[in-house]
Amino acid sequence: MALKTIMLMGCTSDAGKSFLTAALCRHYANLGYRVRPFKAQNMSNFAAVTRDGLEMGRAQYLQAIAARTLPDVRMNPVLLKPMADTQSAVIVMGKPDPEISLLPWFDRKPRLWGVVQEALHSLQEEAEILIIEGAGSPAEINLKKSDIVNMRVALEAQADVYLIADIDKGGAFAHLLGTWMCLDEEEQKRVKGFILNKFRGDKTLLREAPMWLEEKTGIPVVAIVDMLHHTLPEEDTLHYRAEPKFGLKNIALLCYPYASNLDEFDPLIHQSGINVVPLREVRDLEVFDALILPGSRNTAQSMRWLNDTGWTPHIQQFAASQKPILGICGGMQLLGQHILDPHHIESGDIEGLGLLALETTLSENKTTLQTSVQHEGKVLSGYEIHHGQTRSLGAKPWLPDGLGWQQGNTRGAYLHGLFENRLFVQEFLNILNVQAEVVDWKAKMEEELNAIAEQAINNSGWEEHLD
Known part of the structure; x- marks a missing residue:
């Protein structure tokens, strides 16, 4: 049984959950622990193929590499691949499931929750540290009844939850407080800390804001993660932009x-x-x-x-x-x-x-x-x-x-x-x-994973709250 189960959730999409999950996986792997990543359901057209010919999300594939373990479809038992605005192909345990793909969104949970539970608990049995990633935000009230990826997973796994806000976009303290307030009392008890991600500038300017948030919720801000520039792949959207350049x-x-x-x-x-x-x-x-x-x-x-x-x-x-x-x-x-x-x-x-x-x-x-x-x-x-x-x-x-x-x-x-x-x-x-000169890309990814583990975990103040 896992010694520790940690779950990262975000106030919004693109808050940095996948990135910080990879950082945590490498942090604990570097300490010598047997680490496994997990995300119950991912929506992305960025897919990878395992050695046994099964599909999983590219983000969880990278997180497995960060954890120094072989990618395994149990780490992402449900993958949704958008085909139209209201249509997705559903990949279950690495294989397309056309029947579930045709079901309305709210009718899928009874068919998928058992798959998620089995994958989750099998990983908990073999891992010393299990790092779980949520999806979007747990405060999507309209989707809560069909939830198989956020707080339902946290409760099932009895995970320590850390809630992440992208402070670069502004409104981070309101996001954290509002998201926490949207949770049920039992869910709120699972939240062990808040994380301010993508911070730029002088941390002293935060002043009393973290203490104010803790007074409102009883939950501390455990990490302030700087805006980190890296070359790790993105989960499901290419944010990179460029224009033609002379001389290249x-x-x-x-x-x-x-x-x-x-x-x-x-x-x-x-x-x-x-x-x-x-x-x-x-x-x-x-x-x-x-x-x-x-x-x-x-x-x-x-x-x-x-x-x-x-x-x-x-x-x-x-x-x-x-x-x-x-x-x-x-x-x-x-x-x-x-x-x-x-x-x-x-x-x-x-x-x-x-x-x-x-x-x-x-x-x-x-x-x-x-x-x-x-x-x-x-x-x-x-x-x-x-x-x-x-x-x-x-x-x-x-x-x-x-x-x-x-x-x-x-x-x-x-x-x-x-x-x-x-x-x-x-x-x-x-x-x-x-x-x-052509870069050795796999070697570069190893360097990047070690660097983000150091910068996002050790240099953010988070490490002292994890051990």
């Missing part, structure tokens, strides 16, 4: 609706000599040196968006310039000629951009596995997550085993995670005539 090779990253796994381009974003520019609004692509189309959870809807917003002719004009284009998974399907959906997996048949002579048919069976392939005398490792089965209508093989095709300067691959391979990044830089 500018890469356009097309961020259409339902774009997935955008974190896989982090190694490129942080590569010297390169400037990655995420694009959402239509603009001329003439100033860019390369174009990347990422994966998509709903490829047909993404293609309709490209057509409706006027992106399609800009992409085709860019292709005519003979500059390199790379499509990953759904992005590769978009570059093809036809996308067929006979089983209504997504949202119907649609014609692609026609830049790769490929035809994709969406299958009821989903491919999820970690994969390594030989490419020009080197091994490329990554992972696959796709319903699509793609065949060539004239495009030449680029990667073996039907994983990638090429036509002129346009390439597409089913293999996610290419840019985590130093040899592939070097190949990409060579195409762009960039002379720069």
